Amino acid sequence: MSGFGELFLRAMFVENMPLTLFLGLCTFLALSKRPGTAIGLGVAMIGVLGVVTPLNQLIYAAVLAPGALGWLGFPEIDLSYLSLLAFIGVIAATVQLLEMLLERFFPSIHAAFGVFLPLLTVQCAILAGSLFMVERSFDTVESLAFGLGSGAGFALAVTLLSAIRARLAYADLPAGLRGLGITFILAGMMSLGFSSFAQMVAP
């Protein structure tokens, strides 16, 4: 169980998706103007990453990994080159399914952050969660911890950034720095802050 918590915290702080690994930056920068939208995006990220990463781990282990089809009598088949296509398909299908379920059973939640769900299909952070899972050979529980932790880290970072940007909306910045420029510099400062977490979990 300590492994679960450690992996969760590590994915959330030490290997924070947008700030130390630069993943999912497009949505991170585009949807962080207001704290309300940022929180919606963060919750959607936690949900999708928490579902997709373990699901992809199951599929990878059962079908795509080298030698996974041994029980069918094909022990030498290695389908791992197909994992990219499979992961994208799973992500698109899961996002669609989640959206339909939310719309049917939790209309209020769907109204709050349903607009962000389709965007997440082509979000690098979500695909990267599955790819890191393969690269570091996590099992199902570990990939659940990793997915939830990465999602929580993304939610934390995007909420913090949106709060800072909301405070800066009235600031008198140089014309060239308005909007995108200052956001990069803010993200850089937050990234400096997050790098102090690097020693939190021993490697």
Added chain:
Amino acid sequence: MTALFATLTEPLVRKNPITLQILGICSALAVTTSLDTALTMSVSLTVVVVLAAGIVSLIRKHIPNSIRLIVQIVIVASLVIVIDQVLQAFFFDISQRLSVFVSLITTNCLVLGRTESFARSNPPLPAMADALGNGLGYSLVLCLIGAIRELIGKGALLGYQVLPTTDTGGWFTPLPLMLLAPSAFFLLGGLVWAIRSIRPEQADAPEFPAPEVAETRQ
């Protein structure tokens, strides 16, 4: 011909995909710790975006509108798998250092953005010119940031020692911060600032403009 040339050169600086449209920065910052990874990434992305734009544009009249995103993603993902296998076969060291970022070209907003907004409604030749221009614009920013980070962080370019560092008896003290994550954000922020100062028409309008005349105190 001039129109083709214009679509090719416009995205280089004036409509640069990274600094103006915030497309494709996800991978742009992660691979720029040294110039050789940045170069590999640039070449891979340019090849993928040109081929994807060509293929999507060739079959643009046969793609049903409702499933066009899936079709485009599958085309891009197949091309990325090919590039990834080629890199692993011939440039194993670099492909190890790029780790998952080559595969992440699939979800790079730049590629999907070009196929969705341009290649889908234009014949193959202009579509590929536009994709090449955007790929080169992306490469330009990537190589610039990669060169600055490697030069200041290690005193080297492409692995060759350019500035003699103090460890080896030279005068240059490397700044390791340049190799860490925050400096990439600062450099890109500075680059955006520089470009927008030279070309003020790219700057964002202020969200809450200051009143022209200051309110007078009673």
